[in-house]
Amino acid sequence: MVVFIAVILVIGKYHEQVKINFDWLAFVVLAGVFITLTVGVNQISKGITNPLFWLLLVATAVLIWLFIKLSQRSTKKLLDLAVFKQNAFVWGALAYFLLQFNNIGISFVLPNYVQIVSHQNSLVGGLILLPRSIIAGLLNPYLGSLYDKGGAKSPLYLGGSLMMLGCLLFMIFGLNLNVLMIVIFYGIMMMGYRMSFSNTLAESLKVETGSLRADATAVCQTSQQLAGSIGTTVLAAIIAIWQKKPAVSYSLGTAQGSQAAFIFTLIISLIILFSDWKMFKTENNNETVKFFV
Numbered sequence: 001m002v003v004f005i006a007v008i009l010v011i012g013k014y015h016e017q018v019k020i021n022f023d024w025l026a027f028v029v030l031a032g033v034f035i036t037l038t039v040g041v042n043q044i045s046k047g048i049t050n051p052l053f054w055l056l057l058v059a060t061a062v063l064i065w066l067f068i069k070l071s072q073r074s075t076k077k078l079l080d081l082a083v084f085k086q087n088a089f090v091w092g093a094l095a096y097f098l099l100q101f102n103n104i105g106i107s108f109v110l111p112n113y114v115q116i117v118s119h120q121n122s123l124v125g126g127l128i129l130l131p132r133s134i135i136a137g138l139l140n141p142y143l144g145s146l147y148d149k150g151g152a153k154s155p156l157y158l159g160g161s162l163m164m165l166g167c168l169l170f171m172i173f174g175l176n177l178n179v180l181m182i183v184i185f186y187g188i189m190m191m192g193y194r195m196s197f198s199n200t201l202a203e204s205l206k207v208e209t210g211s212l213r214a215d216a217t218a219v220c221q222t223s224q225q226l227a228g229s230i231g232t233t234v235l236a237a238i239i240a241i242w243q244k245k246p247a248v249s250y251s252l253g254t255a256q257g258s259q260a261a262f263i264f265t266l267i268i269s270l271i272i273l274f275s276d277w278k279m280f281k282t283e284n285n286n287e288t289v290k291f292f293v
Contacts, residue, residue, distance in 0.1 A: 092204025162192025174259030
């Protein structure tokens, strides 16, 4: 808040101020999309037959349709939907979204698993996430140079494969994980994540030109925030389904639910690899599509 007030007071002294009409209606509609989607997905824990789940998904679809129509007709565009004409960008943005989905989702599951199933304290639950920070700090410069020297294919395919391997190991040993196994498997998964995440963004934005690159950046940055929220919500809902099963202890239910969540992240990892392949294929063919426009 202090920074915001300071910027308001001083920015006019250094930059010429231009009044731009902001599309508040489209902004409110888009916010409604995120809210109804997040709350709706959270209803999965009560079963997919829950009427509120389907009602909120329908509301999300209607709001998305309304946002598209507003964006097409308004002269005050909150987002230029022309960014979605590039097929390669669409696939790259999807991979970027799903990478963050797995990253944040698994970061929620593991500390809960360690504390509830392995009966460790909260300190251990937090420390098992340390490999992510260490890997990021040590490897980010190298992974960036790897992209600059050899392009995106090697880091994206290898990164996606490592994430898939980590998820596969979590799935196989999901009912009998100990702290050491979690640290190793999570380290493999985060190695893949760090190898793919920033490079996926760079490759996705490469196909956009001019002012559309700013809109494409906004799409990716917003999608990663939404992915974190949805990832946590979906995996928490999956675990909650098993925790609520009768005649099953809370600890065992958490382990079984976590294993189901690991299976889900494995499927997501496969979709990430497929999205990377489609991105490179459409990028090479320079394919464009009429997407919302």
